[in-house]
Amino acid sequence: PDWGMWDQFTTGHLSSAMRLDALKSSHPIQVPIRHAEEVEEVFDAISYCKGGSVVKMARAVLGMKAFQKGLGNYMKRHAYGNTETYDLWKAWEESSGMPVQEMMASWTSTMGFPLVTVTEEKWEKEQVTLTLEQEWFLSDGSPLSEEDKEKKWCIPILTCTAVGTQKDMIFMREKTATVVIPLPSGN
Secondary structure, X not given: OOXXXXXXXXXXXXXXXXXXXXXXXXXXXXXXXOOOOHHHHHOXXXXXXXXXXXXXXXXXXXXXXXXXXXXXXHHHHOOOOOOOHHHHHHHHHHHHOXXXXXXXXXXXXXXOOEEXXXXXXXXXXXXXXXXXXXXXXOOOOOOOOHHHHOOOOOEEEOOXXXXXXXXXXXXXXXXXXXXXXXXXXXX
């Protein structure tokens, strides 16, 4: 704990993954392999750094208890056998009751990552309503084609206020989403 490994992961692996994945020359984490020689071509920083970052995101979304329970169930269920990526997503989904398969497939099968922008906010006495929009982030500012503009991820959105984190997490599945955040009384 004293070494701050998760902090090092964020400044090292996550930033590497995002730097590479913000380019049009990137590739999804999960790609079909037709010939053994292709394995060397796809196991790179995207596979390892983004892959690790996506698993870290899953742990944060599921919570440590559901994450560990699902991982344990997955290992027991598939001991001494073959598995596919979706088997792990299914085990985490069973342990958490969350749409893990949908969320993880969007992050592992889609090249790049989203930029989420608040496009509208409406403040009221008891709550604030935000309209969010997602689009593919490209670091060089390249214009997006019509097809590129349609890319979507299943993004976990967790909000917090001065009194703490909200209990309800939403999953942004569409290009836009509305999030209502209850405000502490007296604000």
